[in-house]
Amino acid sequence: MAAAIRLSLWHRGLTADNPSVGSIVVRADGRAPTIVGRGVTAYGGRPHAELQALAEAGDAARGATVYATLEPCSHIGKAPPCADAIVAAGVSRVVIATLDPDQRVAGRGVAILRKAGIEVVVGCRQEEARRAMAGFLSLRGRGRPYLTLKLAVSHDGMIGRQGAGQVAITGALARRAVQMMRIEHEAIMVGVGTAVADDPLLTARLDGLEGRTPIRVVIDPFARMLSAARMFDDMAAPAPIVLVSEKAAQNRIDGLAARGAQIRAVASDYRGRFDPREILRVLGVSGIKSVLLEGGAETARRFLDAGLVDRIALFRGSGIVGEAGVAAPIGPEAVPHGFSQVDAAVYGEDRLTVFERNS
Ligand SMILES: NC(=O)c1ccc[n+]([C@@H]2O[C@H](COP(=O)([O-])OP(=O)(O)OC[C@H]3O[C@@H](n4cnc5c(N)ncnc54)[C@H](OP(=O)(O)O)[C@@H]3O)[C@@H](O)[C@H]2O)c1
Known part of the structure; x- marks a missing residue:
């Protein structure tokens, strides 16, 4: 077996x-x-x-x-x-x-x-x-995709620095491991804060596996994402999905759609906030069985608070971010509440610990 x-x-x-x-x-x-x-x-x-x-x-x-x-x-x-x-x-x-x-x-x-x-x-x-087959079992059994939260946390408990764009928290080996994680999921998701601050590609860039970039999803209730974002440049990858609320301005939505974004409207509250459950439901309706949530802090916190994170892949880097750091929603050492460790690995200077929600 x-x-x-x-x-x-x-x-x-x-x-x-x-x-x-x-x-x-x-x-x-x-x-x-x-x-x-x-x-x-x-x-x-x-x-x-x-x-x-x-x-x-x-x-x-x-x-x-x-x-x-x-x-x-x-x-x-x-x-x-x-x-x-x-x-x-x-x-x-x-x-x-x-x-x-x-x-x-x-x-x-x-x-x-x-x-x-x-x-x-x-x-x-x-x-x-x-x-x-966790993704399949989740979508069939619970009507929503299986959600893995991936975060890279510095020695001082930070995931980035305000206004600094992408900050390297881990080394090249750990970043390759993340690339591998990406192709094992059917969607990669980030909050618009990360999409704007980091302008990430979120593609699979491993030799021979370049064609395996999953669907990229951005949670963007007010369509704040820039239409110049690099995510739209890779014509070979599936068109990114942008989740917007009814509060988003139509001209901004049109700008993103013109760059090839697949716009999906999600029901929101009066502040333009989505229930994280609704986000997963909408993705599940598209047949997406597994999602790798790659941050940032605010988005991760909302999914954790809603009890929707099934697995956490926590990379711990050895560097210090220091002043103006964006604090991780999970402590750098503590086992997150309600989760148990199921796996661990070392990538050069960095450690990966994997946790699963206690069923
Ligand atoms: N080390 C790592 O692993 C890692 C990974 C990713 C990002 N980062 C870092 O994290 C920082 C960005 O984090 P962040 O906390 O500022 O931003 P974020 O989590 O990427 O995005 C937060 C925004 O996403 C939207 N959003 C998320 N959940 C939502 C919901 N349920 N309903 C409605 N809107 C929702 C909201 O947009 P609106 O504000 O428009 O309402 C919210 O303000 C950057 O510094 C980046 O470098 C680090």
């Missing part, structure tokens, strides 16, 4: 409405187990992982074990159900990490398999598999 989960990560963010599922077919035959078929949900969501793994295994699937990170589907959509294909292939055992989150179909795939006399095991490495 660990191998199937690793395989599932290959197409994360590239399978449209579907989760990226991994599946492998294994034969033992009295020898060491051998993988005879592998599949990962194809770009755009079809064909499903199990069908590809079975196709690669061919006749070797008869009597073999199929591992799948998600319950094989049971409904007839654009393709015949995977559960039926597994039965037809003569598989003798199926190991599943997690059931389908859709309560209307959960357990149906398993039922088809068991009815055909196949031994089924559910729950193998469930937590790991659920983490790998």
Whole structure:
């Protein structure tokens, strides 16, 4: 199952409405187990992982074990159900990490398999598999994307300096790790304060992965963003989404739209403030399953206060920002309240600690 989960990560963010599922077919035959078929949900969501793994295994699937990170589907959509294909292939055992989150179909795939006399095991490495498809599970189960907050905090607890534009808090290695995080999400989001102060590109710039920039989203109730922003220069990247309120001036909206921005109106209160829940709902309606929130301080605080941050990737740099620093919404050392550490890494002088909300 660990191998199937690793395989599932290959197409994360590239399978449209579907989760990226991994599946492998294994034969033992009295020898060491051998993988005879592998599949990962194809770009755009079809064909499903199990069908590809079975196709690669061919006749070797008869009597073999199929591992799948998600319950094989049971409904007839654009393709015949995977559960039926597994039965037809003569598989003798199926190991599943997690059931389908859709309560209307959960357990149906398993039922088809068991009815055909196949031994089924559910729950193998469930937590790991659920983490790998957290975006899909979140959108299906909660109607909103999974939200990761990424912040780089200096030794003195700052994320930037007033009026200084982009301040390097971490070194080159940590910044590469952030690039990797970007392509693992379907959207990157910032508040307009950051968009104006830093004029960031927010693109994926790793060699060979330049085409993988996710949708960039700016929370901008009054359309304050500059139409000259560099974000609009990269014609190859998807057009940025700018979330505006009804209080934004039409000429400013028109200026941004003329630069290619996708303007989305979000309901706001009398001050032009959005309920962060509404922001995620609007993104979820567009099919966005996972969002990397890259600050700044005010925006991060609002999502934290609303209890909507699922994961925090906290980079701690060794430098000092000093005077006129923009204070981080999270202490440089403390574990944020309600979160537990799940991972850590060192990038040169910088440390990354990853926290997840306690469920
Ligand atoms: N080190 C890091 O990881 C990092 C990352 C990003 C940014 N930064 C730094 O952070 C600083 C900018 O942070 P900041 O706190 O000033 O600005 P910010 O969080 O980027 O933007 C705040 C603004 O976004 C809009 N906004 C956010 N949430 C909203 C909501 N729920 N409803 C309506 N509007 C919402 C509001 O715009 P209006 O004011 O128009 O209402 C708000 O004032 C810069 O110095 C930047 O360099 C550091």
